[in-house]
Amino acid sequence: MHPCSTAMHLLLRCLRGCGRHSRSRLPRRLRQPVSYMKLILQSLYFNSLTNSEVVFDCVIEPVFWMVEVVTRWFGMVFVFLVVALTSSVVFIAYFCLLPLILQTYTPGWIMWHICYGNWNLVMIVFHYYKATKTPPGYPPKMKNDVPFVSFCKKCVIPKPARSHHCGICKTCILKMDHHCPWLNNCVGHFNHRYFFSFCLVLTLGCMYCSISGRNLFIDAYNSIDMVSQPPYTYKDRMFHKSVIYMWVLTSTVAVALGALTLWHAILITRGETSIERHINNKEAKRLAKRGRVYRNPFNYGKLNNWKVFLGVEKRSHWLTRVFLPSGHAPYGDGLTWDIYPLKKDIIPV
Incomplete structure (x- = not known):
């Protein structure tokens, strides 16, 4: 059986199990949200790319978002x-x-x-x-024959040397300090x-x-x-x-x-x-x-x-x-x- 099919089968089993166990204990309006949350948590274990750093980034992301908004x-x-x-x-x-x-x-x-x-x-x-x-200072949106050392995955533009992406300004900055x-x-x-x-x-x-x-x-x-x-x-x-x-x-x-x-x-x-x-x-x-x-x-x-x-x-x-x-x-x-x-x-x- 294909690995993706196996993972999907396991996820469906978890969802059904969560539904059966929660029917007798939780109100009907809470069954679906609780089952969905359990599905999300348990789905982490079926991803071979998941590690402690990925989980930490997911947990700390709301903090970074709040700092940027404030x-x-x-x-x-x-x-x-x-x-x-x-x-x-x-x-x-x-x-x-x-x-x-x-x-x-x-x-x-x-x-x-x-x-x-x-x-x-x-x-x-x-x-x-x-x-x-x-x-x-902002890098050009297109390459325009300008040497670049990397590619910004958020701006989707080439990044020259010493430039970095600012999450608050939502753009890349030339020789960004802070x-x-x-x-x-x-x-x-x-x-x-x-x-x-x-x-x-x-x-x-x-x-x-x-x-x-x-x-x-x-x-x-x-x-x-x-x-x-x-x-x-x-x-x-x-x-x-x-x-x-x-x-x-x-x-x-x-x-x-x-x-x-x-x-x-x-x-x-x-x-x-x-x-x-x-x-x-x-x-x-x-x-x-x-x-x-x-x-x-x-x-x-x-x-x-x-x-x-x-x-x-x-x-x-x-x-x-x-x-x-x-x-x-x-x-x-x-x-x-x-x-x-x-x-x-x-x-x-």
């Missing part, structure tokens, strides 16, 4: 939170702390706070806007630099507010006990609460976002993305068992990795493209990757 529908909420929290800190800095700085600080310190604070704010706004509005809910956008080839620069300048801004506002925070925290004294007005109470709110928020974000920024800086130094980090680790372990050493083909050296990532091709670009807002495009088109890009132009600089 991230997709609440993306704008996360963006609103970033804008609202950042705006609240800026409001406190300009309308509460700046008048105090102008009255108490020396002209040198006043100039430092005004220049650095406004530069930091411009960099944060620029890079966050570019990171959210710049498409990460999907960031705080941007409501994927981080890929064309906006990876904006994302990292935003994380870096926001961390620096939070550290700046936390360090420079430490003494004000201590004074405001100690002044809470003076709420019952007559000189302590409503305006003073709101000022102290605003200082405490700003210091706690910026200090917390500085620690959390600082750790994330450091991790991404390590990945950039190694010429990897977050996804490639896991892939390269697995490949290194696989080759190590064979006595071979895995080398990342996209690692051009620590300094060159940063130059390629930041788009630095000459010395002046460190100022115009790194320390000042710049909308220049990244190196390459994200479809093909040279082994040593811009080697003659970058290394001598």
Whole structure:
């Protein structure tokens, strides 16, 4: 007898057995659903391709689906939170702390706070806007003579090197790093630099507010006990609460976002993305068992990795493209990757 016929025969027997056993115990309306569920469970044992990984994927799939749905529908909420929290800190800095700085600080310190604070704010706004509005890059729907290394079974299109499928965006992304809910956008080839620069300048801004506002925070925290004294007005109470709110928020974000920024800086130094980090680790372990050493083909050296990532091709670009807002495009088109890009132009600089 054919294997498929045997499996079908066994499944029918299970279905009949489930029906006979359930007739005397279950209500009529529940017999068919229960029999169907038992059939599904028992059918797993008649599939020669079934293993523990397949069963685990089936069980965990609803969790992935929920994460994708929540991230997709609440993306704008996360963006609103970033804008609202950042705006609240800026409001406190300009309308509460700046008048105090102008009255108490020396002209040198006043100039430092005004220049650095406004530069930091411009960099944060620029890079966050570019990171959210710049498409990460998508591979062409057809091959079009573009080299590809695999085929996406979900998009049904060829996948160039370093591209991966995003379950939230429902498409493949060029040099995908991850999907960031705080941007409501994927981080890929064309906006990876904006994302990292935003994380870096926001961390620096939070550290700046936390360090420079430490003494004000201590004074405001100690002044809470003076709420019952007559000189302590409503305006003073709101000022102290605003200082405490700003210091706690910026200090917390500085620690959390600082750790994330450091991790991404390590990945950039190694010429990897977050996804490639896991892939390269697995490949290194696989080759190590064979006595071979895995080398990342996209690692051009620590300094060159940063130059390629930041788009630095000459010395002046460190100022115009790194320390000042710049909308220049990244190196390459994200479809093909040279082994040593811009080697003659970058290394001598």
